[in-house]
Amino acid sequence: MIHLKTAFLLAYFSQFVACFNFISQIFDLERNARIISSGTPIKKIKVNSEIECAVICSNTYKCCSSNYDMYIEQCTLFMECSPKSQQAQESQILMKTHTPDINPQPKDCSELPPGTSSGVYDITPANESTISVFCEMDTDNGGWTTIQRRYDGTVDFYRFWDDYKAGFGEIAGEHWLGNSYLHAILRQRSYQVRFDVEDFSGNTAYAIYNAIYVGDEKNNFKLSLTGYTGTAGNAMVDRDGTPMNGMMFTTRDRDNDISTDNCGNIKKSGWWHAACTWANLNGGVYTDEILIKSIHWITWKQKGLKGTRIMIKPQPSF
Ligand SMILES: [Ca+2]
Structure with a gap:
């Protein structure tokens, strides 16, 4: 599991997200895995990378996790925050973390x-x-x-x-x-x-x-x-x-x-x-x-x- 911070990567994908009101968000990225959802996906969309998929999830109401299939370049958005998964080559899962982007500092x-x-x-x-x-x-x-x-x-x-x-x-x-x-x-x-x-x-x-x-x-x-x-x-x-x-x-x-x-x-x-x-x-x-x-x-x-x-x-x- 690694952390993927969309805010830092925004500049590289600005051509894709220019139309979004971008909200910074940290994702956990799980490689070689696919979401097995219990519900209907919010949306399926063709994108070029897992980052773009994460950015779209960031800007989609109720999206808590997304699945990027590198083989068919498809981003699938889900409401589940801790989705079940199975092993899958050429696929990645991106889950919104509960950690805020900027931890508020204690006041004392x-x-x-x-x-x-x-x-x-x-x-x-x-x-x-x-x-x-x-x-x-x-x-x-x-x-x-x-x-x-x-x-x-x-x-x-x-x-x-x-x-x-x-x-x-x-x-x-x-x-x-x-x-x-x-x-x-x-x-x-x-x-x-x-x-x-x-x-x-x-x-x-x-x-x-x-x-x-x-x-x-x-x-x-x-x-x-x-x-x-x-x-x-x-x-x-x-x-x-x-x-x-x-x-x-x-x-x-x-x-x-x-x-x-x-x-x-x-x-x-x-x-x-x-x-x-x-x-x-x-x-x-x-x-x-x-x-x-x-x-x-x-x-x-x-x-x-x-x-x-x-x-x-x-x-x-x-
Ligand atoms: Ca005195």
Whole structure:
């Protein structure tokens, strides 16, 4: 069985199909076989090749398979999609596949088929170009699109505005996906977010917020974040209890926080700082010590953390 894609071959047969409103379609081609139909053929027509036969089937309402007899150059169209067949020399069967010509790209990791393994996949957020993301398909029923991951300190997170906007690191390893992509994904529908944290002893905890949104660059990637549940505590606040909810993104070179200083410098991190934050998951110093600039989630551990992961998934539909 081979695949025959009529769209790519259209140019060669344009003299035959010029009068058709051509629709691209993939066919399975089975050589040396003939259809044994249980119904009356839709049409029999003399043509010059199996490609022309496939094109005619493409453009014929209800045609799902066709038989091309090379010996008498006859194309026979059938309604059956999985017709019975028998061996026959000089004959070929063309069956429309159920695979669409262009597979629609998933809009986020939740649209990958059930049973898909965790790994790097291409997604295409609405009205955006395709990007590669790490899909976490094992944790918490899977379907999570990863926006940040750290586990060994190999990637520098003390970066500038444009770095955080475009993303950095390796998608399969430590990385920040990028604020512009985060916005592009989140604007598609309603999302939840999950923060996973791990200390240097291997203890883990998580925080889920059942609603997250991040605005565009004009709004300095302003964060909306509500609905905490989890085991790590709600550290998306500053020391005064001011929530990250409603805060804009701050980096070492772009101070949008409510501190008199620049929290991007103080905490060595790009983040939605208030004044500044108890959740410094992009902290620029990788150590188990609890420092103002280490990775930390203060409501869970008073020490520097080894691993972090931030992931988003559409809110469950009720
Ligand atoms: Ca400031």
